[in-house]
Amino acid sequence: MSTIQSLQPHLLWQWFAQLCAIPHPSHHEEQVAKFMLDWAKQQGLYAERDEAGNVLIRKPATAGMEDRKGIALQAHLDMVPQANEGTVHDFTKDPIQPYIDGEWVKAKGTTLGADNGIGLASAMAVLESTDLAHPELEVLLTMTEEAGMDGAKGLRPNWLTSPIMINTDTEENGEIYMGCAGGLDANAEMPVELEANSFTHSYQLVLKGLRGGHSGGDIHTGRANAIKVLARFLAEFSQKQPHFAFGLSDIRGGSVRNAIPREAFATLHFNGDVAQLKSAVEKFEILLQQELALAEPSLTLTLAETAKTTHVFNHHSTQTVIHWLNSLPNGVIRNSDVVEGVVETSLSLGVLQTTETKVHAIILIRSLIESGKEYVQSQLQSLTEMLGGHVAFSGNYPGWAPHSDSEIMQLTKTLYDEVLGYESVVKVIHAGLECGLIKEKYPNIDVVSIGPTIHNAHSPDEKVHIPAVQIYWELLSKILANAPKK
Template sequence: MSHTFTPSEISTLSPTLLWQWFDKICAIPHPSYHEDQLANFIVDWAKSQSLFAERDEVGNVLIRKSATKGMENHQKVVLQAHLDMVPQANEGVDHDFEKDPIQPYIDGEWVTAKETTLGADNGIGLASCLAILESNDIAHPDLEVLLTMTEETGMFGAVGLRPNWLEGNILINTDTEDNGEIYVGCAGGEDANFNIPVQYEQNNFDSAMQISIKGLRGGHSGCDIHTTRGNAIKLMARFLAALKQQAEFQIAHIQGGSIRNAIPREAMTNIVFSAKDYEKITAFTTQFEAMLQQELAMAEPELVFLMENIEPNAQVFDRHTTQIVINALTILPNGIIRNSDVVEGVVETSLSVGVLETENNQVSAIILTRSLIEEGKKEVQGKLNALAELIGANVEFSGDYPGWNPDPHSKITPITKQVYDKLLGYESKIKVIHAGLECGLLKKVYPNMDTVSIGPTIRNAHSPDERVHIPAVEIYWNLLIELLKNIPTK
């Protein structure tokens, strides 16, 4: 354990052990695909405490701690969190997520980070697991703490989890983001790469401009998909389709978003056009910006268009490709496909166009589909395949992961609700979430594991506005402690 920590102000918060661990987690870079430094630190720490600790073939961490006195006859429990965080920074912020620590600070009743994602998703859950391991005054049965790799970009840790490794038969996942809610099911998901071939030609125009849409709120592409927040890629397509009615232009480059499971906050395109249309294009862009600012005044108060004159590209999309790209992005499905009939107020099927790239002679839209039912994913597959066939594009599907279906025979769910209701002084809610929790994949490897998911209130996960509610963290911590005391006997 070579790290020297300078505690930040959050280490003074209560519960102390949890916040001190979260402070350490923030100090060690751990974006998706780069969690080894944090994982190794945790394993070294666990071994220094004489706890069993090892990593499996894909890097997941397992730590075991024996039951406290009097709890030996209770069922073994698995506490589970993921090690990685979503790396997102505000525009213009120079933050290297592979090297630079997250800088958390207290903002009223919330903890947030300076100009970046905070990593409360799932760092608070991770910190709570480690705090339980470090504690010497919390009653608990035999414990296993499972910390998984690369959850945010494909759940690869859960996909590759070693069979016959875990011994517990009750799983408490810590990745829920609402105080007072108990999750007993979640959506499955699948990635789609929608690739539009690009034919280039010599540029014959004498002017060029870079037009950017910025300042959008973004957010979680599952939990926030039902909101009216703008998708920068879809707004750019809408703008270009409208601009095409005003002036002739061709696209030289287009891109947007940065991560597949976040609603894109920014998009940019380079266009070439005739100098005689310069005033018309700038005036229309300003007019379109004002229209969108009025339309999205509540959802996107910071929306802005930026225009910058640039040198014209030598090669640009030909006219046909320009039209195909604009049309395809305009009609590419995005958002809610269907709400659930079974669970009121929950999205059943959705998709989010998260990233747009121009490279290798194609424009690629990276899409994340989510559904509570397998048929929902197939419906979206059909829509994307049909669109691809119409325009001569191709679509590749990958990373399919199962949903987590509620278990009507669960023993841990009613116990969790009883403990939570008493703690809150009002009724907690049993819910299904339209996001990918690892529970479905974990149950695929360990089908008999009785599973529940809890966590504190986190807002704007996957965006630089991410924050976690301090009072909710204390409630979550007390729930976890009481739950461990109330685990059924063997």
């Protein structure tokens, strides 16, 4: 910890080090929320939690800033828990282990939690600072953003008093976000019928080494979805080798709904020639390595003998599951006609699990427009129900519509250009931010989003750029010191 605590700005990195030491994956933020609340009360600041568990801390304006509009700094308390295969890490108990690698801070074998831990740390650093000029300040820390935006959905009305809000969840230096996609969760189930396992061979097919990443911010990059790739192999093998009968007993992949799956597994049982299956796997691995040489340079597809199960999916269920997964739409559906270079609508098959009676898929749909979500929803429902399955939709949250006349956006752009020495870029993004939900409760609040460069969020390759954190801190300090007059 002492290594990152030595970085500048000191207070921000000190708070981030404390955050890394407190486990806070989605649905397990209680410890860190209580820590923030207790610290604020010890400082004599107003601090309270609402019915959803969100934390709100208030700090009075510094001398001479009383005539400026109040500003709320907003961050979320949770992080995405992802670990590399072979890394033993209990995210509910074990601390994140950050380290410095050149100009970057990374974590040993796991997600770093810079998303949104750097933003959270910056807000706490502002509260603790004694030499920053700022107007009346509110810090809003929300619960369970990464797993459904529960805190923003349950945010207490008439609680925030600030007319301006700075969301700290942007992940690219030099960019200002003024709009984002909305989202919808799809929980799809395909029933399976079991029969006694009369097969002689049992093997597990393992796809590993994919890059994964953020299912919104990285959905357009060509990174492969491990579940979809595995389904493709099984479908093509079935079609090319129709006399090679096999049954599945398990198929799974991914671990969180908003990350592109990096690994997938399928357990096959068969009587056929093992060498025939191994040859098909080896050829398909070579094909994938050629197709995805740039996007997925570390991809591996292997076959290993495994224990025999007592039951397997019958032939019909095996083929239905394979063709369902192979046919499910995934990735970019449409690019925006309104905002150049931005994905309008996408979906990502994030998690696949097998129980005795069904295969369950968790899919996250994103779109800048409501009709985009509705279109994909209809596609998923048609395909799944046609094959005898069922899909339920939940967790719908709105996008954040951009407003070009935003006072705080214009101020932020002017100051950002000064800090950078070149022009910053105002963008609408495909990833989901809490701003749209917060604006539902506070329609008149003027919102902008900023943050430092964070690469590979939602994956164990996550890293934050140290120089960009310094730039972000300088910008945040300037915005606070130049808050608009009331």
